[in-house]
Amino acid sequence: MTHTLSVTVENKPGVLTRVTTLFRRRGYNIESLAVGETENPGISRMTIVVEGDDRIIEQVTKQLYKLVEVIKIVDITGERAVERELVLIKVKADANVRADIVQIVDIFRARIVDIGRNSLIIEATGDSGKIDAIEDSLKPFGIIELVRTGKVAMVRGGAK
Amino acid sequence: MKLRGAEILLQCLQREGVDTIFGYPGGAVLPIYDALYNSNIRHILVRHEQGAVHAADAYARVTGKVGVCLSTSGPGATNLVTGIATANMDSIPIVCLTGQVGSSLIGRDAFQEADITGITLPITKHNYLLEKTEDIEQVIREAFYIARTNRPGPVVIDLPKDIMERVIDWTPADQEVNIRGYRVMKGFNYGQVITAVELIQNARKPVIYAGGGVIASNASEELRKLAESQKIPVTTTLMGMGSFPAAHYLSLGMLGMHGTRYANYAIGECDLLIAAGVRFDDRVTGKIETFAPHAKVIHIDIDAAEIGKNVAVDIPIVGDVGDVLQAINSRLAPLEENQRQEWLATIERWKDEYPLRYGTSAEGRIMPQHIIEKIYELTQGEAIITTEVGQNQMWAAQYYKFKHPRTFITSGGLGTMGFGLPAAVGAKIARPDMTVIDIAGDGSIQMNIQELGTAVQYKLPIIICILNNQYLGMVRQWQSLFYGGRYSHTDISVQPDFVKLAEAYGAVGIRVKDVQEVENALKTALQVTDRPVIIDFWVDREANVYPMVPPGGSLDNMLGGDC
Numbered sequence: 001m002t003h004t005l006s007v008t009v010e011n012k013p014g015v016l017t018r019v020t021t022l023f024r025r026r027g028y029n030i031e032s033l034a035v036g037e038t039e040n041p042g043i044s045r046m047t048i049v050v051e052g053d054d055r056i057i058e059q060v061t062k063q064l065y066k067l068v069e070v071i072k073i074v075d076i077t078g079e080r081a082v083e084r085e086l087v088l089i090k091v092k093a094d095a096n097v098r099a100d101i102v103q104i105v106d107i108f109r110a111r112i113v114d115i116g117r118n119s120l121i122i123e124a125t126g127d128s129g130k131i132d133a134i135e136d137s138l139k140p141f142g143i144i145e146l147v148r149t150g151k152v153a154m155v156r157g158g159a160k
Numbered sequence: 161m162k163l164r165g166a167e168i169l170l171q172c173l174q175r176e177g178v179d180t181i182f183g184y185p186g187g188a189v190l191p192i193y194d195a196l197y198n199s200n201i202r203h204i205l206v207r208h209e210q211g212a213v214h215a216a217d218a219y220a221r222v223t224g225k226v227g228v229c230l231s232t233s234g235p236g237a238t239n240l241v242t243g244i245a246t247a248n249m250d251s252i253p254i255v256c257l258t259g260q261v262g263s264s265l266i267g268r269d270a271f272q273e274a275d276i277t278g279i280t281l282p283i284t285k286h287n288y289l290l291e292k293t294e295d296i297e298q299v300i301r302e303a304f305y306i307a308r309t310n311r312p313g314p315v316v317i318d319l320p321k322d323i324m325e326r327v328i329d330w331t332p333a334d335q336e337v338n339i340r341g342y343r344v345m346k347g348f349n350y351g352q353v354i355t356a357v358e359l360i361q362n363a364r365k366p367v368i369y370a371g372g373g374v375i376a377s378n379a380s381e382e383l384r385k386l387a388e389s390q391k392i393p394v395t396t397t398l399m400g401m402g403s404f405p406a407a408h409y410l411s412l413g414m415l416g417m418h419g420t421r422y423a424n425y426a427i428g429e430c431d432l433l434i435a436a437g438v439r440f441d442d443r444v445t446g447k448i449e450t451f452a453p454h455a456k457v458i459h460i461d462i463d464a465a466e467i468g469k470n471v472a473v474d475i476p477i478v479g480d481v482g483d484v485l486q487a488i489n490s491r492l493a494p495l496e497e498n499q500r501q502e503w504l505a506t507i508e509r510w511k512d513e514y515p516l517r518y519g520t521s522a523e524g525r526i527m528p529q530h531i532i533e534k535i536y537e538l539t540q541g542e543a544i545i546t547t548e549v550g551q552n553q554m555w556a557a558q559y560y561k562f563k564h565p566r567t568f569i570t571s572g573g574l575g576t577m578g579f580g581l582p583a584a585v586g587a588k589i590a591r592p593d594m595t596v597i598d599i600a601g602d603g604s605i606q607m608n609i610q611e612l613g614t615a616v617q618y619k620l621p622i623i624i625c626i627l628n629n630q631y632l633g634m635v636r637q638w639q640s641l642f643y644g645g646r647y648s649h650t651d652i653s654v655q656p657d658f659v660k661l662a663e664a665y666g667a668v669g670i671r672v673k674d675v676q677e678v679e680n681a682l683k684t685a686l687q688v689t690d691r692p693v694i695i696d697f698w699v700d701r702e703a704n705v706y707p708m709v710p711p712g713g714s715l716d717n718m719l720g721g722d723c
Contacts (some may be wrong), residue, residue, distance in 0.1 A: 008512045009341070010341060013289075014277065014278075014289075017278070018281060021281050021282055022282075025282050036163050056466065058468065059465065059468070059469060059599065062465035062467075063465050065464070066285075066463070066465055066467075067341070068285075068286040068306060068339060068341050068342045069341050070341050071340050085714065099402075
């Protein structure tokens, strides 16, 4: 099962290496990883999506806590949380399919952010399911290039 | 006060209680060595950086304090790597100070530059690259705090040369260590302790399985109280040797691959396993599915990540082993008369039927086990024993009856050949009042033989007993048992004359080929007070360590030792 861990860490050089080295060494698999500063510039937040059963996730969490620069780990898998990912998709688009592509973009409430002679770049945000869906819908036109940020997430409601 | 970085460093070390550093100079640490020139800190000059880190490690194991070593940048630092990994696997508190090229040169492949913080990332508890002279005090305080608290471990501090040279105005701030992501473990789950107490009181066939954590937390007294008050037999891991007296009537000796038959049988039969400061290592458990198959398991450890890592446990208790055992002891009601009689009788029967034993040499040579027995006889468990790795290490664990914690100094987890001699140096520096004996093999001893020079320089009367079978004995044993006797590259009969070698270094060399001379040679060596002694014992070439659980096998399925 896939789990989403929201991990706050010290914003120090090398902290990303410490975390990823741990995953590699212990043989855990990272599906996606997004890192950025938080409201406190001394602290960064990593959103790590990791595949594994409960026992593996428990080990991952305990091993992560042993890293001196890891401050807090929350498994938000079962929580009510807002989860978002951003994707940029460069898709083949000559004149006779553009209208179809624009329609898909509208349906997903995505945006066209660049227009080339034979291609478009489309930006979409949403949960991972939506991103997968737009990717699938655009595939028949020919995807030239695609980049996803990895998931970021925040628990809904009160203080966390 | 205007001070150079290097001077601040030494003052901060002294404020942490450091009085001894094991090290080796070089270009990048010249400022630190210059400051050491008129410092009160004692510096032990080793002959290879690996010797420094093993000596610091042994110093820590023997004293319980943080051991400190110092090397230059690049190759000096990389030479520490094996020793850092050794300390990491055995949870030993050391701080390794490494020189680094000047800050402006980092990342430019400068002369003797190595990314030691990157290299040691997976084998340290934590590491630091010092960024400015002003940070020295805080980093040193944090490093020692992290090294010695919770589950101890090695910490590396990389010290760029310019930061050590720079002069700043400094007075100690003496601030409390406060690290957001690191809290010292206090207390434990009392509810779990109550459940554990109930289980202990209702168990018919309990066994205590004690490891290095008991020694790290200085919990031997509490362990003994628990064992004696409840009449629970105790088996120890290699790392737990000395946590419970081996000659005690409740001692089962070591368990696992080369454990005693009675310890392994007891694990197979027990209905309650009290695992204290252990990590269910593969060399201990054998086939994990059949380890303690009938037992409820209580697992006490300071490291939450150890709980459930290798086996599922019934009662996990995360906390300091000593504190938890004390809490358990204080709640236990006295044992009912005869409550454990049947179980203890079974164990006595196993001990009678399957004692540790060995045969005689077909070649008429000395049996290595006999030498360990003699060493025990002459020192009565009052010596510090260091070992190399392999057969010598296992025989030492089996036949020397350790009496006290912190007297068996061995590389348990990593299994580092070449550990024993530098460890003996560190142990003797830490405890000059105690006899220190390195039980070595002829293979391992050649891996850090240069440290004989250190022992001679500091007039350390350590005794190196080489169990010389002219083989890499443990590998040969596996080749004999599992690879059809094809002794691929394990015959090392081309080797130096160890007596001449000792003499060349200025040490004493003795060769013993006759079993009648074993005792005299040891007695002679014990008389020497001002230099190391090598005794080159020519032992049976094909003696094996028994009993043995074949790798991946169940503990009750042992080879040998049943004759």
